Amino acid sequence: MADDRAATATLHRGLALEAFDSHLFRRNSATVTAKLEEYLDGTSIRGLRLTDPALLGRAARALMTRERQSIPALDEQKLSAIVDLYLRTGIQLHSPGYMGRQFSGVVPLAGVIELMTSVAGQPASFYEAGQLPNVVERIMADELNEFIGWDPERFSMVTTSGGSLANLTALLAARNRAFPRFWSDGAAAAGRRVRPAIAMGDNAHYSLSRAAGVMGIGEEQIVRLPVNRHGTICMERARPVLASAERRHLKVFCLVASAGTTSLGAFDPLEELADLAREKNLWLHVDGAHGASLLVSDRLRHKLKGIHRADSLCWDAHKMMFVPMPCTMLFYRNKEHGYGAFRQEASYVFEQEPDIYTALDSAEQNFECSKRPMIMSLWALWALYGPALFAEKIEYLCRLTQEIYHEVCAAPDFEALHRPEANILCFRYRPDSRLADAELHRLQLAIRNHIKAEGRFFISKVNVDGVAALRVVMMNHQITREHFQMLLDDVRNAGRTLLGNDQRRDKEKE
Missing domain, CATH: 3.40.640.10 (Type I PLP-dependent aspartate aminotransferase-like (Major domain))
Structure with a gap:
């Protein structure tokens, strides 16, 4: 009995030490790095697809060990699945579809340095x-x-x-x-x-x-x-x-x-x-x-x-x-x-x-x-x-924002709400100047929710003078003017659909 306990203790100590093993660290790093390389190389236009929290919770719990009395050996398939789940359900910072917030995809080397500072x-x-x-x-x-x-x-x-x-x-x-x-x-x-x-x-x-x-x-x-x-x-x-x-x-x-x-x-x-x-x-x-x-x-x-x-x-x-x-x-x-x-x-x-x-x-x-x-x-x-890395990307993003501002100004069914000073632009889809502020407000919110639900582009919204506006933040150097034109088409199609639905409901009430 004593020998069994000693053997068990030795086994547990071995598995505990394995979690800190440098060779395992290299193998785990290779798994994660390969997934991140694939993520960075992705060229698809993808925004954000919200997952039902209950479903995501069940998926996360399914990846957790049920063992509570002893230390299980590392399941590398589960590690790979954890990385996949994280990358799939987050904002796609490195995609041309991401235009929504003021945080950006990092220079990959900075992530490598963060790995170093986390471990050491x-x-x-x-x-x-x-x-x-x-x-x-x-x-x-x-x-x-x-x-x-x-x-x-x-x-x-x-x-x-x-x-x-x-x-x-x-x-x-x-x-x-x-x-x-x-x-x-x-x-x-x-x-x-x-x-x-x-x-x-x-x-x-x-x-x-x-x-x-x-x-x-x-x-x-x-x-x-x-x-x-x-x-x-x-x-x-x-x-x-x-x-x-x-x-x-x-x-x-x-x-x-x-x-x-x-x-x-x-x-x-x-x-x-x-x-x-x-x-x-x-x-x-x-x-x-x-x-x-x-x-x-x-x-x-x-x-x-x-x-x-x-x-x-x-x-x-x-x-x-x-x-x-x-x-x-x-x-x-x-x-x-x-x-x-x-x-x-x-x-x-x-x-x-x-x-x-x-x-x-x-x-x-x-x-x-x-x-x-x-x-x-x-x-x-x-x-x-050196500083040129930062200056060139910042200048590109600000120049791009000026270009998309002119795109909005040239579209008869859109209105730009300001001339951008940096890399943020607020605008509205407004096909009819007779739309009242309350209706215009609801329309922008509905468009933004529709765009987010579609999952191709991720944009934000903000109230300007009390009325909702669509807001884009150019943080990704992979975004081009053509990508923004695609977003405008999606916004226009969403707006027309939403307005058409409203008109049909009004007729039904009559």
Whole structure:
């Protein structure tokens, strides 16, 4: 009996160790890589086919071992099926049919680097745990600051897991500069009659109002600045709104500008907003999660004219720098402000006597303690290909968006809602100018749902002036003008079918 238990223990230990075996790792990697190679080579136009969650759940459960008492040997057929299921049910980022969101298919090499950082994990908040990630974070900060234009001796950069967290961190730094005792004393630090407030464009990303809520700043203390027909902050109307906020005892401490709004991809006037921020002693934060990447292009950099006057900048590399999610960089014009968001003592991680190693620690500047070395995939691409790789793809996508804008303008049954500034275009199918807004709204939503259900193209939607619009984001360099023309044909056919069905129902009611 004792011999049986010993043999069983030895077997279990062997199977447990097998899961960590390097030869098995190579075999598993080959299985997954072959599937990904096939995925990347696919030329079919495919969007997104939604699967009934119950069916998908059953398919996923069928791939799970039922063994609970011992460790089974790895079933490589199930591994292959898991990869197939994942790739088949996700958004097809590398297909010309994908035009829906602001995240893109990655440069494949970046995925290889992510594999390395996943297996050889190095938490990146502390130099001693992730030496190279912390060094290359400084290197990439210097490289990208060449395009921003801040004093190289005074600025700083820290990586965060996503633009939402970067925006929150910057707003915390701005608040703590304006109200130095807020961190320790809470809202009482602002005084009894003063209510801290944040000013932002009326179409700013929802993460900013969410960040305000996290900080205890209610919706009533968010000063919404009107936007013009281009979707950018209207300077003529911004000043009266700020004056009104002052009369309501709102103490605006931060002005947020957008460089590439989510809805339209519009760029707020940074120079004019910088003048306003300086005049009123406000922190100017730029949410450039989407559009900051245009800085690497000589042809497009002018969209962010005045960025050097901002106090902080959020920049998502997982959007227009084509690396895996999430990879966000938060820049500060004054590196001292980078330590202003969080003010804590923790002897188990923070060093009381800094040296050349701990000087590269970033944990005091970001919310995360354990943080992926997300900068590695961006640095590897930059190191091996340089900035031209990014600039050429970004320029192509923006040029393509201009071309499809003209396609929409030339079609009598479509209307373009703005001239694109980057790679986002909103438009509507409108065969009859007499359609009321409510009917037009329902039609666009129905068309979008029809297109998604067909599974050939994946597009998004957004409300523009209260009426739904179809929205495309050009993130894939494999998309051509011809692909967009095919999408317009599909939209037109869907619209005609939907309108015809509506007319038939109206006749039946008569």
